[in-house]
Amino acid sequence: MIPNLRGHTAVITGAGSGIGQGVALAFAAEGMTLALCDIRAEALEETLALVTARGAQAIAVPMDVSDPASVAQAAARISAELGDIHVLCNNAGIAMHGVPVAEVTEENWDWVIGVNVRGVINGVHAFLPLLQLHGGPAHIVNTASIGGFQVNAGFRTGPYSMTKYAVVALSEALEQELAGTSVGVSVLAPAAVATGIFRSARARPERLGPGQDNPTQLALEELITDGWAPERVGRRVAHAIRTGEFYVFTHVAMQIPVEQRHARIQQGFARAALWSAANP
Numbered sequence: 001m002i003p004n005l006r007g008h009t010a011v012i013t014g015a016g017s018g019i020g021q022g023v024a025l026a027f028a029a030e031g032m033t034l035a036l037c038d039i040r041a042e043a044l045e046e047t048l049a050l051v052t053a054r055g056a057q058a059i060a061v062p063m064d065v066s067d068p069a070s071v072a073q074a075a076a077r078i079s080a081e082l083g084d085i086h087v088l089c090n091n092a093g094i095a096m097h098g099v100p101v102a103e104v105t106e107e108n109w110d111w112v113i114g115v116n117v118r119g120v121i122n123g124v125h126a127f128l129p130l131l132q133l134h135g136g137p138a139h140i141v142n143t144a145s146i147g148g149f150q151v152n153a154g155f156r157t158g159p160y161s162m163t164k165y166a167v168v169a170l171s172e173a174l175e176q177e178l179a180g181t182s183v184g185v186s187v188l189a190p191a192a193v194a195t196g197i198f199r200s201a202r203a204r205p206e207r208l209g210p211g212q213d214n215p216t217q218l219a220l221e222e223l224i225t226d227g228w229a230p231e232r233v234g235r236r237v238a239h240a241i242r243t244g245e246f247y248v249f250t251h252v253a254m255q256i257p258v259e260q261r262h263a264r265i266q267q268g269f270a271r272a273a274l275w276s277a278a279n280p
């Protein structure tokens with residue numbers, strides 16, 4: 001929890017577009033200093049121009065979150081140029097929708113796990129020591145998804161949801177381990193936000209070879225065009241850091257499928273109780 005964000009410094013991954021850009025704009029409005037990170041250096045220039053136009057001090061730092069060396073180098077540069085770091089938003093992520101689990105290629109498993117899971121791990125490894133170094137209040141926000149709390153049967157979100165469940169579990173563990181210290185933790189779980197998430201191929205690391213967004217995934221884009229504006233999500237994140245919220249949901253209607261999943265889990269325990277009673 002950081003009750004007043006003004007004058008504090010934030011690192012945001014995936015800041016070149018979408019939610020990362022929205023968080024950067026919201027943080028700029030709070031008077032924060034920003035390190036904007038993304039694998040697409042050209043996209044960072046747009047966000048840099050937008051936040052500096054709002055009076056924020058900011059630097060653009062190209063970074064591939066799936067590459068530990070790239071994240072470590074960026075952390076060293078940010079720390080040298082901006083000094084103390086107070087907020088880390090592990091937000092970069094890619095979609096892998098519309099492909100059945102059995103049809104995901106080896107390279108695509110490496111990509112989706114590399115960015116969505118290893119990206120968060122790499123961010124924690126490189127930046128947590130820097131968040132702790134100054135002893136003042138600090139906060140980590142990991143971007144999961146509502147897909148980290150239920151698997152949407154209609155959109156074949158298995159590979160993506162698997163990585164987002166991992167982000168939720170990792171965040172829950174971090175919250176437990178950092179309880180009582182100067183570093184707070186939140187996990188962000190948005191539903192539809194109007195971004196370019198379904199055009200993830202534009203951000204595919206070169207070492208994985210050329211990629212292509214599949215047509216099923218591109219067709220999903222119309223489902224999020226009337227989603228939340230990214231900056232609204234950014235304001236939600238700023239509020240969560242100020243007040244120390246852990247689970248940061250956005251779309252209240254998504255409570256229903258999450259409750260349906262929980263009801264099935266409870267039914268599983270009820271069956272286990274019956275079986276255990278009959279089979280001592």
Ligand SMILES: NC(=O)c1ccc[n+]([C@@H]2O[C@H](COP(=O)([O-])OP(=O)(O)OC[C@H]3O[C@@H](n4cnc5c(N)ncnc54)[C@H](O)[C@@H]3O)[C@@H](O)[C@H]2O)c1
Binds near residue numbers: 038189195205
């Ligand atoms: N848009 C939604 O509806 C939605 C819903 C729930 C969760 N999310 C999550 O929000 C986060 C941001 O997604 P978005 O919707 O803003 O999409 P987006 O594509 O607009 O933004 C993602 C950004 O991450 C960057 N990125 C991708 N791979 C990277 C890498 N290896 N290293 C560094 N940067 C990389 C991209 O270049 C891009 O700028 C993701 O984690 C996504 O899973 C999005």
